[in-house]
Amino acid sequence: xxxxxxxxxxxxxxxxCFSDSPPQLSTGGxxxxxxxxxxxxTATGANSTSSSSTSEPTTTDALTTEAPTTGGCPMGQPxxxxxxxxxGDGFGAGDPxxxxxxxxxxxxxxxxxxxxxxxxxxxxADELCNAGVDDDCDGLVDEHSPANLECDGCSLSALGDxxxxxxxxxxxxxxxEAFCQQYGAAVHLVHPRNPTELAFVRDxxxxxxxxxxxxxxxxxxxxxxxxLWDACTxxxxxxxxxxxxxxxxxxxPWRLGEPNNEDCSPLCTTDVLDDPECPRENCIELAETATxxxxxxxxxxAAAGLVCQARIVDP
Numbered sequence: 001x002x003x004x005x006x007x008x009x010x011x012x013x014x015x016x017c018f019s020d021s022p023p024q025l026s027t028g029g030x031x032x033x034x035x036x037x038x039x040x041x042t043a044t045g046a047n048s049t050s051s052s053s054t055s056e057p058t059t060t061d062a063l064t065t066e067a068p069t070t071g072g073c074p075m076g077q078p079x080x081x082x083x084x085x086x087x088g089d090g091f092g093a094g095d096p097x098x099x100x101x102x103x104x105x106x107x108x109x110x111x112x113x114x115x116x117x118x119x120x121x122x123x124x125a126d127e128l129c130n131a132g133v134d135d136d137c138d139g140l141v142d143e144h145s146p147a148n149l150e151c152d153g154c155s156l157s158a159l160g161d162x163x164x165x166x167x168x169x170x171x172x173x174x175x176x177e178a179f180c181q182q183y184g185a186a187v188h189l190v191h192p193r194n195p196t197e198l199a200f201v202r203d204x205x206x207x208x209x210x211x212x213x214x215x216x217x218x219x220x221x222x223x224x225x226x227x228l229w230d231a232c233t234x235x236x237x238x239x240x241x242x243x244x245x246x247x248x249x250x251x252x253p254w255r256l257g258e259p260n261n262e263d264c265s266p267l268c269t270t271d272v273l274d275d276p277e278c279p280r281e282n283c284i285e286l287a288e289t290a291t292x293x294x295x296x297x298x299x300x301x302a303a304a305g306l307v308c309q310a311r312i313v314d315p
Contacts, residue, residue, distance in 0.1 A: 073101035082107035086116040091123060091137075112137055132182070140184040140310055154308075155208040159200045164190065165308040166201075166208040166218075173274050173283045173299035176219045177244055180308035188244040189221030190307035192292075193251055201307055202292030208305075212289050217304035220294070221245060222252075222284040229273055229282055232264035241284070245309070255288045259296035274299030 073079055079099045083092020085108045092108045093116035103109070114137035115121040125135045129151035132141045142148070143163045144156035154167040165187075169179055173189075180187045192198040205218050221244035228240060235241070236259055238249045261281045268278035279298040286307070287295035297303075 077101060080109065082109065083111045084116070085113070087113070087119040089113065089119045089122040089124075092116070134184075138312060139186060140312075142183060143310070155204060157200075157204050158312075159197065161312050162197070163310050163312060164201065164204060166204050166305070167308065168208070168305040170302040170304065171219075171306060172302055173219055173223065176303065176306040177221065179306065183308060184310060186313075187308050187310040189219050190309040191221050191243040191245050191247060191249075193247070195251075195253070198251075198253060198292050202286060205286065205292075205305070205307065206289075213304070214289065215304075216286045216289055216292065218286045219303045219306040220284045220286060221309075222249060222294075223273060223299065224280075224282040224296075226271075226273075229280060230269050230271060230278075232261055232266050232280075234259055234261055245311075252284075253291070253293050255291075255293035255295050258287070258294065259284075261296060276300040 079101060081096035081099050082103045083094065084097045084104075084106055085092045086106070090108055090110065091113035092111045093113040094111075096111075097107050098104050112123045113121070114134055121133070121135055121137065123137045125137075126147040127135045127138075127140070127143050127145035129142050129148050134141050136145070140163070142151045142156075143165070144158045149156055151165075154165045157164045157166070165180070165183065167179070169176065171179060177189050180189055190201055192201055202216070205216055206212060222241050223244075224235060225240055225242055228235060233240075236252070236254060238252050241249045241252065243249050259281065264280055265278070270278035270280070272278075273282055279300060281296040281298050283297055283299035284294050285297045285303060286292045287297075
């Protein structure tokens with residue numbers, strides 16, 4: 001029990017709460033009972049002890065006058081990953097050298113350099129025809145760019161997100177795919193997905209040849225499903241065909257009368273796509289000169305040429 005100022009000590013005696021020490025009076029001027037902080041008290045016999053809890057401001061409660069920060073940077077400027085730029089071309093390589101407000105020495109904001117020792121190789125460079133060097137760091141080599149329209153006998157072009165190599169390589173289907181793969185893991189025999197792409201590819205083949213042959217005879221990257229390699233079925237529907245680039249097949253502009261799986265012999269059996277001992281017309285070529293329309297053809301025969309294609313994917 002806490003005593004209010006001005007209450008006679010006799011009242012405390014009557015209440016059996018006499019304290020050996022007189023109550024502490026405030027030095028800050030007159031107060032009322034309601035102004036005093038709450039107390040807790042315990043009594044043992046005639047003696048009691050009293051304690052009070054007060055809330056005093058501390059340094060941790062004080063408001064700071066410093067500018068607010070985020071991760072050690074001024075507000076509005078987040079910490080940024082920085083990449084070492086060894087060749088000074090403005091593009092870093094590898095993992096970030098650090099995350100900070102300001103760049104470490106020799107570091108830049110943009111990564112993606114595939115050769116940080118050569119200033120001419122970076123994502124902003126033009127691709128060149130230079131024996132398999134990936135000048136622009138896109139995972140492809142010797143592809144089309146404004147500075148690279150022809151390379152090693154192949155005509156180079158681009159449409160939308162796709163880049164093309166038109167080459168007069170007289171190869172069978174599987175060797176033709178292997179030829180395309182030299183330009184990058186994402187490069188396959190061509191897969192035209194719509195009339196616009198087919199017309200573009202057909203025109204590039206004619207430009208490459210410099211003439212209009214009776215038949216085009218250039219491989220695409222489309223073939224029958226494996227379960228049908230041994231069959232003598234015709235299979236005009238897209239569900240029975242697959243593309244080497246892994247994209248769905250939903251565009252098959254067949255030439256009139258095709259596919260026909262011509263000369264398919266049911267007397268031989270095979271589980272090989274391009275088995276020369278048991279020929280099946282399991283692969284598709286660009287056939288018709290006027291339109292580029294498709295024809296099924298035995299995969300083991302050498303085509304007049306091939307078209308390679310890759311889709312450019314932004315990082």
